[in-house]
Amino acid sequence: MTAAGKRVVIVGAGFGGLSAAAALAKTDADVTLVDRRNHHLFQPLLYQVATAGLAPTQIASPVRLILGRKRNIHIELDEVSGVDLAARQVELGQRTIEYDQLVIATGATHAYFGRDEWATHAPGLKSLEDALSLRSRVLLALESAELDMSPDARERLLTFVVIGAGPTGVELAGAIAELTRRALACDFRRIRGQRAKIILIDSGERVLATFCPGLSAYAKGALEKLGVEVRLEQRVVRCDAGGVDLDGERIEAQTVIWAAGVQASPAGRWLGAETDRAGRVFVNADLSLPGHPEVFVIGDSAHVRQPTGRPVPGVAPAAKQAGEYVAKVVAARIAGRPAPRAFRYADFGSLATIGRKAAVADLGAIKLSGFLAWVFWCAAHVWFLIGFRNRVQVVLDWAWSYLTFERGARLVFEAVTRGRDAPMRVASPPAEARIAS
Amino acid sequence: MTAAGKRVVIVGAGFGGLSAAAALAKTDADVTLVDRRNHHLFQPLLYQVATAGLAPTQIASPVRLILGRKRNIHIELDEVSGVDLAARQVELGQRTIEYDQLVIATGATHAYFGRDEWATHAPGLKSLEDALSLRSRVLLALESAELDMSPDARERLLTFVVIGAGPTGVELAGAIAELTRRALACDFRRIRGQRAKIILIDSGERVLATFCPGLSAYAKGALEKLGVEVRLEQRVVRCDAGGVDLDGERIEAQTVIWAAGVQASPAGRWLGAETDRAGRVFVNADLSLPGHPEVFVIGDSAHVRQPTGRPVPGVAPAAKQAGEYVAKVVAARIAGRPAPRAFRYADFGSLATIGRKAAVADLGAIKLSGFLAWVFWCAAHVWFLIGFRNRVQVVLDWAWSYLTFERGARLVFEAVTRGRDAPMRVASPPAEARIAS
Numbered sequence: 001m002t003a004a005g006k007r008v009v010i011v012g013a014g015f016g017g018l019s020a021a022a023a024l025a026k027t028d029a030d031v032t033l034v035d036r037r038n039h040h041l042f043q044p045l046l047y048q049v050a051t052a053g054l055a056p057t058q059i060a061s062p063v064r065l066i067l068g069r070k071r072n073i074h075i076e077l078d079e080v081s082g083v084d085l086a087a088r089q090v091e092l093g094q095r096t097i098e099y100d101q102l103v104i105a106t107g108a109t110h111a112y113f114g115r116d117e118w119a120t121h122a123p124g125l126k127s128l129e130d131a132l133s134l135r136s137r138v139l140l141a142l143e144s145a146e147l148d149m150s151p152d153a154r155e156r157l158l159t160f161v162v163i164g165a166g167p168t169g170v171e172l173a174g175a176i177a178e179l180t181r182r183a184l185a186c187d188f189r190r191i192r193g194q195r196a197k198i199i200l201i202d203s204g205e206r207v208l209a210t211f212c213p214g215l216s217a218y219a220k221g222a223l224e225k226l227g228v229e230v231r232l233e234q235r236v237v238r239c240d241a242g243g244v245d246l247d248g249e250r251i252e253a254q255t256v257i258w259a260a261g262v263q264a265s266p267a268g269r270w271l272g273a274e275t276d277r278a279g280r281v282f283v284n285a286d287l288s289l290p291g292h293p294e295v296f297v298i299g300d301s302a303h304v305r306q307p308t309g310r311p312v313p314g315v316a317p318a319a320k321q322a323g324e325y326v327a328k329v330v331a332a333r334i335a336g337r338p339a340p341r342a343f344r345y346a347d348f349g350s351l352a353t354i355g356r357k358a359a360v361a362d363l364g365a366i367k368l369s370g371f372l373a374w375v376f377w378c379a380a381h382v383w384f385l386i387g388f389r390n391r392v393q394v395v396l397d398w399a400w401s402y403l404t405f406e407r408g409a410r411l412v413f414e415a416v417t418r419g420r421d422a423p424m425r426v427a428s429p430p431a432e433a434r435i436a437s
Numbered sequence: 438m439t440a441a442g443k444r445v446v447i448v449g450a451g452f453g454g455l456s457a458a459a460a461l462a463k464t465d466a467d468v469t470l471v472d473r474r475n476h477h478l479f480q481p482l483l484y485q486v487a488t489a490g491l492a493p494t495q496i497a498s499p500v501r502l503i504l505g506r507k508r509n510i511h512i513e514l515d516e517v518s519g520v521d522l523a524a525r526q527v528e529l530g531q532r533t534i535e536y537d538q539l540v541i542a543t544g545a546t547h548a549y550f551g552r553d554e555w556a557t558h559a560p561g562l563k564s565l566e567d568a569l570s571l572r573s574r575v576l577l578a579l580e581s582a583e584l585d586m587s588p589d590a591r592e593r594l595l596t597f598v599v600i601g602a603g604p605t606g607v608e609l610a611g612a613i614a615e616l617t618r619r620a621l622a623c624d625f626r627r628i629r630g631q632r633a634k635i636i637l638i639d640s641g642e643r644v645l646a647t648f649c650p651g652l653s654a655y656a657k658g659a660l661e662k663l664g665v666e667v668r669l670e671q672r673v674v675r676c677d678a679g680g681v682d683l684d685g686e687r688i689e690a691q692t693v694i695w696a697a698g699v700q701a702s703p704a705g706r707w708l709g710a711e712t713d714r715a716g717r718v719f720v721n722a723d724l725s726l727p728g729h730p731e732v733f734v735i736g737d738s739a740h741v742r743q744p745t746g747r748p749v750p751g752v753a754p755a756a757k758q759a760g761e762y763v764a765k766v767v768a769a770r771i772a773g774r775p776a777p778r779a780f781r782y783a784d785f786g787s788l789a790t791i792g793r794k795a796a797v798a799d800l801g802a803i804k805l806s807g808f809l810a811w812v813f814w815c816a817a818h819v820w821f822l823i824g825f826r827n828r829v830q831v832v833l834d835w836a837w838s839y840l841t842f843e844r845g846a847r848l849v850f851e852a853v854t855r856g857r858d859a860p861m862r863v864a865s866p867p868a869e870a871r872i873a874s
Contacts, residue, residue: 036852037849037851038576038847038848039847039848055492056492056848056850057492057494057848062847062848064620064625064847065624065847068623068625069623075583075625076584077580077583077584077849078584079852095584095585127850128848129851132850139475140514143514146512146514147515147532148532183501186505187501189511410475410476410499410501411475411476411493411494412475412476413493413565413566413569414474414566415473415474415516415566
């Protein structure tokens with residue numbers, strides 16, 4: 001077995017790319033980690049930023065802070081535009097980086113099933129920008145409703161629609177219910193005592209469809225106790241600036257959030273590879289690209305068949321495990337050692353939280369719901385947050401907000417402006433003016 | 438003496454407006470507090486957000502969190518467009534709010550002395566948006582320099598110019614020096630070991646001109662020890678995308694920051710009132726508008742003569758004191774009591790920090806510099822931060838960063854994009870798309 005060259009390029013600093021890089025820090029590899037964002041994001045808690053429970057710094061860490069001191073890891077903040085498989089080069093606009101082995105871990109984004117024009121009206125939640133933008137939307141809807149609006153306009157402003165009842169949708173609906181209930185009970189004058197309408201829509205038969213039916217039923221009940229209207233087996237046929245259309249019904253809503261589908265990043269296109277319908281690249285049992293043993297695709301960008309026949313799910317633990325596995329393969333090849341056997345995903349179960357003291361945990365044989373599941377959920381999430389400091393801060397923050405019901409992150413950074421009788425918008429200069437080159 | 442009506446409108450939730458509202462919470466007044474931002478900002482620490490030392494949530498508090506539960510205070514997030522003095526109405530686009538007494542506390546913004554086109558190239562620091570934008574600029578300059586740039590381009594990227602050596606300019610220059618020195622020592626590969634060039638320019642004879650000469654000299658020395666090049670009695674004659682021109686000298690710099698002048702908000706225009714050159718409204722000894730005893734202008738928007746002949750300075754303690762004073766006048770009038778005598782500003786001294794363990798304090802008879810002044814500065818700033826929780830968080834954060842030199846807030850929220858050979862920019866969709874109405 002010939003030893004491979006040492007130049008390893010990893011694209012993406014999410015759970016997969018970061019864990020691959022961290023595992024390679026102890027080896028002979030010469031690693032370049034490229035991402036177009038300067039931070040690793042703890043996506044499972046992103047909905048808390050969107051609902052003003054946590055601040056961005058509490059769930060994001062600069063990649064240089066995590067890996068900057070590892071001597072064999074070189075971090076580049078840049079945008080990948082393609083891959084030249086024949087030349088073994090990653091393309092970044094005008095320049096290229098050569099690799100001996102390449103790991104693609106570029107994740108996924110929202111999918112609108114061909115209705116990309118819905119993105120403006122029903123934004124999704126994948127990045128810190130998405131979360132901050134959603135936070136502004138939700139907070140400004142309440143602020144607008146507090147001004148002298150007509151009853152119809154006020155009702156529209158106080159209606160929040162979440163499309164998709166997977167973990168993200170359930171968590172968002174629950175968190176918006178808690179945020180608005182608390183805010184409307186105390187902090188306003190004209191709309192004090194009113195109730196926000198939170199509607200969670202899914203075309204499936206139950207919420208949290210990947211959990212066991214008992215936990216789905218518990219979650220639905222917990223959502224309803226929080227005041228969320230759960231509508232199952234209903235399909236959104238149109239999103240516009242004023243709300244959504246279901247089959248034969250119109251819901252007027254200022255805030256509509258998309259949590260219904262994801263689509264893999266353009267990795268498949270870069271590689272000219274075969275993908276599934278969600279754009280995930282089909283890979284071999286060792287996560288390498290068919291025909292290209294020197295290229296790996298991991299995490300949400302990859303379609304990995306399990307012995308059960310079902311693909312490995314697009315969750316953080318799976319991406320982390322894939323990153324660690326690939327690091328072993330890559331390191332073994334550099335050392336000229338035989339590579340480990342096929343990747344096996346160890347499923348430790350699924351967790352989702354509905355709100356204060358209510359969560360579900362599907363841990364294979366063990367099913368938990370309610371307060372105990374919520375404590376388990378908190379512990380697991382804090383544990384997996386990157387960096388000791390973030391852990392401490394998040395614990396303090398949760399303890400504080402548990403004791404006081406306060407949401408300190410309720411900031412809208414921008415000044416507002418209003419058109420005639422229109423709900424308020426933020427008055428940002430165009431991005432050009434804000435960050436001139 | 439006839440009692441005045443109870444309707445009090447306060448415009449602006451900065452130090453002046455907030456302290457006026459808080460003081461009126463205990464009275465009979467019916468208060469409406471209007472601001473176009475939803476948060477109160479602790480501006481003295483804004484430079485720390487701009488240099489990744491603190492996160493926005495740590496220096497900003499939603500106004501509703503501070504005052505939302507006071508029964509007689511109604512908070513509105515909206516944009517004031519003018520005042521109708523005759524009709525006693527505040528105008529907000531299409532709608533109006535009637536007042537019996539009005540407090541204008543709209544603060545100040547940067548002044549470019551007629552060179553408004555410089556604003557794009559040399560942004561100032563007044564809002565959280567400004568700070569986040571500046572943070573992105575500084576961090577992206579380092580990231581761009583790390584990519585394969587020519588030596589000239591790299592030098593330009595690693596040059597930071599701060600115009601104006603008042604407290605904000607000094608604090609920014611010191612903080613950028615600390616941030617870049619630390620980052621360049623450890624976190625990068627290609628630019629590791631290089632030095633950033635931080636140039637602080639002022640047309641005056643000394644830095645911190647409002648402090649005593651001894652402290653100015655100490656501050657200059659402390660800045661130079663941090664590697665800041667201090668250039669006094671030099672004037673910027675041009676700012677453009679590539680840097681700045683002094684009289685007869687060109688400095689190529691990617692990042693230029695404006696800390697040279699402030700200008701009062703448009704309050705003078707709204708009121709048709711006489712203002713000084715900085716746009717501050719001349720007010721009576723009781724802070725009321727000449728000819729309109731029912732209208733008050735306070736804080737950075739007002740020009741208040743002191744017995745010494747010099748105007749009250751535009752600093753946070755002065756605005757707070759003015760807010761508290763005006764609340765007493767307003768409440769006395771509502772109660773039909775005689776109002777207190779003329780406003781007197783109690784000057785407790787000035788503070789400025791240069792960096793880790795280096796600050797100056799000019800407390801009248803007592804002058805402090807160095808470590809002791811820094812401890813005093815920390816204590817004073819934490820003490821005056823609004824809200825118990827923020828205090829605790831800031832203390833923890835400072836303790837952490839003191840012990841570890843870490844700067845956890847080094848986040849660039851946006852993904853980057855690059856033109857051909859150009860430094861990177863953030864790739865934001867236009868504001869319209871981000872927060873659709």
